[in-house]
Amino acid sequence: MKASQTLAVLFWLYKSKMKNGKAPIYCRVTVRGKRKEISTRQFIDPSKWVRDAGRVKGSSEEARRINAHLSKMEGQLHNDCILLEAQGKYVTAETLKNSLLGIEDDVQKSLIETFEYHNKQVEELIGVDYVKATLTKFETVLKKLKVFLKKKYNVSDILLEELNHKFAADFEYFLKVDEGIGHNTTMKYIRNLKKVTNMAVANDWLLKNPFMSFKCTYKKVNREILTQAELDIMTEKRFMMPRLEEVRDIFLFCCYTGYAFSDVESLTPDHLVRNINGELWIHTNRIKTGTTSNVPLLSPALAILEKYKEHPYCEIHGKLLPVKSNQKMNAYLKEIADLCGIKKKLTMHIARHTFATTVTLANGVPLETVSKLLGHTKLVTTQIYARVMEHKVSDDMSSLNTKLSANKKKEEDLDRGIG
Numbered sequence: 001m002k003a004s005q006t007l008a009v010l011f012w013l014y015k016s017k018m019k020n021g022k023a024p025i026y027c028r029v030t031v032r033g034k035r036k037e038i039s040t041r042q043f044i045d046p047s048k049w050v051r052d053a054g055r056v057k058g059s060s061e062e063a064r065r066i067n068a069h070l071s072k073m074e075g076q077l078h079n080d081c082i083l084l085e086a087q088g089k090y091v092t093a094e095t096l097k098n099s100l101l102g103i104e105d106d107v108q109k110s111l112i113e114t115f116e117y118h119n120k121q122v123e124e125l126i127g128v129d130y131v132k133a134t135l136t137k138f139e140t141v142l143k144k145l146k147v148f149l150k151k152k153y154n155v156s157d158i159l160l161e162e163l164n165h166k167f168a169a170d171f172e173y174f175l176k177v178d179e180g181i182g183h184n185t186t187m188k189y190i191r192n193l194k195k196v197t198n199m200a201v202a203n204d205w206l207l208k209n210p211f212m213s214f215k216c217t218y219k220k221v222n223r224e225i226l227t228q229a230e231l232d233i234m235t236e237k238r239f240m241m242p243r244l245e246e247v248r249d250i251f252l253f254c255c256y257t258g259y260a261f262s263d264v265e266s267l268t269p270d271h272l273v274r275n276i277n278g279e280l281w282i283h284t285n286r287i288k289t290g291t292t293s294n295v296p297l298l299s300p301a302l303a304i305l306e307k308y309k310e311h312p313y314c315e316i317h318g319k320l321l322p323v324k325s326n327q328k329m330n331a332y333l334k335e336i337a338d339l340c341g342i343k344k345k346l347t348m349h350i351a352r353h354t355f356a357t358t359v360t361l362a363n364g365v366p367l368e369t370v371s372k373l374l375g376h377t378k379l380v381t382t383q384i385y386a387r388v389m390e391h392k393v394s395d396d397m398s399s400l401n402t403k404l405s406a407n408k409k410k411e412e413d414l415d416r417g418i419g
Contacts, residue, residue: 168210281296
């Protein structure tokens with residue numbers, strides 16, 4: 001609801017501060033149930049005050065002067081409220097008080113202002129503490145917040161002090177219902193919102209995080225992976241367009257190394273190291289976590305590196321592979337899936353999941369080793385893939401059971417002379 005629809009102005013006598021038989025007249029400004037009090041700098045004998053009207057009774061010069069002053073204050077408060085709303089600002093009793101008194105509101109920070117400040121810092125630290133994908137995630141949340149503020153409050157911004165648990169709950173509803181965003185993605189958006197408000201607390205712009213009591217919960221999902229048969233189909237597929245062949249090869253390279261997009265994009269010849277046995281490894285630090293991730297190159301990955309060793313892009317840019325933008329890679333992977341007859345939605349991150357499951361765990365590589373190869377900081381993160389393998393075993397056994405049942409039925413039919 002607009003502030004102008006909830007604005008209430010009340011004049012009252014502050015009798016406990018009486019001096020020389022006169023009490024000061026105060027103005028109480030209320031917006032959305034929250035109020036601020038302002039001194040009018042006017043004094044009057046309490047016997048001359050009409051409480052219900054909030055004015056001085058009579059038509060004396062003193063009464064006319066004070067009442068005119070009070071009416072002017074009330075009119076200015078209403079006008080300032082409408083003006084601030086027209087500017088897209090979130091109006092509170094505090095902002096109206098400051099506007100009336102001519103106080104510049106430099107101390108109070110707004111949500112969008114704070115979010116933009118945070119994103120600017122992230123942008124400046126890309127390649128140091130963050131990857132570009134991290135900035136993209138926060139920019140997405142910022143865009144959603146702007147739409148939400150306009151739809152819910154008809155404002156372009158809101159003061160940090162006005163944020164509360166209900167704001168987060170309403171934002172969750174907006175993301176799920178209005179934007180059609182899934183539960184886990186919605187939780188990730190709100191988690192990033194909480195990170196920004198945590199920064200505001202650290203900078204003393206807020207006393208405490210208003211979303212502290214909002215718990216981000218996640219639903220278990222089955223991570224999409226490729227089977228060995230699907231990997232073989234992709235490997236053997238011949239493409240007429242070089243761009244699709246390159247994207248396919250880079251995707252397969254990630255399937256056999258476990259690298260995420262940001263990691264494979266940054267690989268250079270300097271990352272290649274031979275161990276004491278002459279085997280070729282890649283030594284890197286994961287951009288996302290900063291952890292060491294040393295990966296021995298399996299033969300399919302080695303073959304792909306050899307194939308692109310003299311690729312013009314790699315020679316010019318000093319890269320191991322001609323990696324395109326993540327958006328283009330994922331778009332081309334959709335085409336590749338269609339051409340290969342793979343019904344799954346291929347993304348670059350599926351390659352990492354496939355390495356953890358189909359390529360390593362399914363072939364007996366211990367969970368601890370897989371965790372180290374993936375550069376995970378906690379073993380519990382890798383255990384997610386172990387659960388995926390359990391799910392795969394269950395599916396495989398169900399499929400086997402169906403085949404056995406079909407074979408048994410076929411034998412019974414033959415015994416009865418059917419077929």
